[in-house]
Amino acid sequence: MSTIDQSISQSERVAVPIWGDNAPNIRRFWELILSANKRIIAQIFVAQTIASIALLGLPITLSVLLKELIKLDTSNAVNYQKIAVLILLFLFFELLYFQCARFCSKAQTLSGTTIRHTAMMCLYEHLLHHSKKFTHKTQSGALTSSLMEAAHAITAGLWIVIMDLWPTLLITVLATLLIFAIDPIIGSVVVVWCVAFSYFTLSAAKRRNNLAKNASKTNTGFVGKLSDIISNSYIVRSFTAVNTERNRLLKSYQESIDEESHYTWQSHKDRFRLDASSHLFRIIAIVGATYWISGSDFNIVELLLIVLLTNLSIRTATQGTLKMDRFLQINAEIYPALDNILKQHDIKFPEASDISVTDKPDLAVQDITFSYLGTDKTINGINLTISYGQKVAVVGSSGSGKSTFSDLLLRQYDVGTGEIVFGSTKITDLPQAVLYRLIGSVSQSTLLFNRSVFENITYGQTSFTMDDVIRVAEQTNCHEFIAELPNGYETLVGESVVAH
Known part of the structure; x- marks a missing residue:
């Protein structure tokens, strides 16, 4: 059994969600994601580290090999054995890098589904225990879309961190240190470029945040409307509102397309500017470094190393920063989805305890009031005592609060003022499992599971x-x-x- 399954099983045994009774803990969320897949993630992490070191070994080996090959055109003694060893070492680094990259790609493919499902289960667990919107059927389509989008985006973000950002950081730091060891001035220029490029990239991503959030919000809204129409297609046809609903859906679809196009176009322009500036600086840096060291007392190995490592560090830093831009883009895109899920429920049940009620408790409703957010009081000053075994019908016009009253007895909401008491115990003091053992409920919309x-x-x-x-x-x-x-x-x- 996986860690996430164990966590969920434990939560079912003690009637406490895996997130706990407080607001969602993002650190806990990532702990669950990583612990459920820690072995494969650790293997990928190690493989990426080895691949990064092998990639750095290629220019070093090539520089030393070139130095030995130059001796073939001179009268200096040639060490053919050393040349053969360097060639084999170069091929070894190349093969090692290829095998590690191949392993990481295969592992990513095989474990991607598991990580995505783990993320979805963690979000579902929070939604089940904490979200107000979980109680509203009309939100089911939007919430389903949000769960899917968030799970896919979280998986993509995790792979960016492991497969791109970590190797980028390792290669850039090690390559820059090697350049510093040869020539501190060129090394300083490379560091300044990496920092400046990262700053401008992240600034551009931050400017696009609102566009990404709007695009995701309109897309989630479109999916919610589509799900709503499909779920209520019989009613739509009965009221001959097919054309009305179709036009409403098309309008929402067009809004989603417009927002997505606006965001995509802005992302494309930012990416073009960043790519162009990166290529231009790489050319200037390599030419400038070559000119700088041509008048200095460097040997051929150091000259080639500086050129190759400068190119490698700039190219890697550029690719890594653009991946960070994508990571931030994902974060902005799923913000509305996560915001739709990670809204804490106002209702907090006590943890499992020794609190219980008599087998045949009376129900006392003591001067309760209740109003939905931003509306007038739906229930105002109800006083009612129902003895065990007594049959009571609550009758009223549509919108008078009959369903709301039953929701308060189920503690789907808490009363504004007053108390609901079972026996001698307030409803707010009852653990969820104890309360639901006292109540049998048949909702107005009775549906079967698929x-x-x-x-x-x-x-x-x-x-x-x-x-x-x-x-x-x-x-x-x-x-x-x-x-x-x-x-x-x-x-x-x-x-x-x-x-x-």
Whole structure:
């Protein structure tokens, strides 16, 4: 069992989410992501380190090899054995770099799905226990899109850090140190360039943040509207509102396209400017370094090393900085998605404790009030006592607060003022598991899960056998209907009881 599975299993046993009862802890989130895949991530990290060192070994070996080959045209003694060793060493570095890069690419492909699913489960766990929007069916499409977008983006961001930013940092630092050891002036110029280029790249990314957030927000909104129309297609057709909804959807789609195009065009212009400045500086730096050291007392090895390492450090720093730009772009793009998920629920249940209520508690509603955010009071001063076993019907006009009242009893929301008491215990003092053992609820919108008939009937009761299910179905006059389905109790059904 993976770490994330263990964490989730533990949370189910003690009725506490893996995030804890407080606001989402981003550090905890990354700990779960990394711990669930720590072996493969560690292997990729080591392989990238070896590949970076091998890449640095290539120009060093090539410079020394060139020095020995020059001796072939002179009267100096030639060490053919040394030349052969250098050639083999060069090929070894080349092969080592190739094998490490190949391993990292393969590992990334094989483990990408696992990391993505781990991220999705962590976000889902938070959504399940903390998000207000989880209780609203109309948000299901947008939230599903948000989960998918966030999980994909988090996986892409993690790979950028491991596959690009870490090798960039290692190669740039080591190459610059080698240049410093040969000529501090050229090394200083390279450092100034790397810092300046990074600064301008990150500044450009910061300027595009709002554009990325708007693009992601409009896209999430479009997906939410599309899901809403699909989920309620029967109502749309019944009210002959197909054209109205189609126009509404097309408008949202066009807004999404416009925002995405604006952001993409701005990103393209920034990337072009950065690429052009990088190539121009690389040419100037190499030519300038060659001219600078041509009048100095450098040997051929040092001359070639400076040229090769300057080119390598500038090129690597440029690519790494552009990857950092992409990382920040991902962060900006998923901000609305994460903001849609990581909103903490106002409701905080006590942790599991010894608190309990009598087997047959009375229910007392004591002068409660409640209002939705920014609206007038939906419930104002209700006082009610219901004895155990008493049957009470709450009747009222549409919008009078009947559903809201039931949501307060389920503690989907907390009352504004007043108290709800079971027996002698306030509802706010009851752990979630204890409260839900006292209440049975059938919502107005009863839908089936997209799974088999057997799984829907036994939902929450894993100990039920097929005989138990058939006996219950016979008692409720459902057995004959279910038996006529294509696969009987194993028939898959969907939201609208569509068998497939």
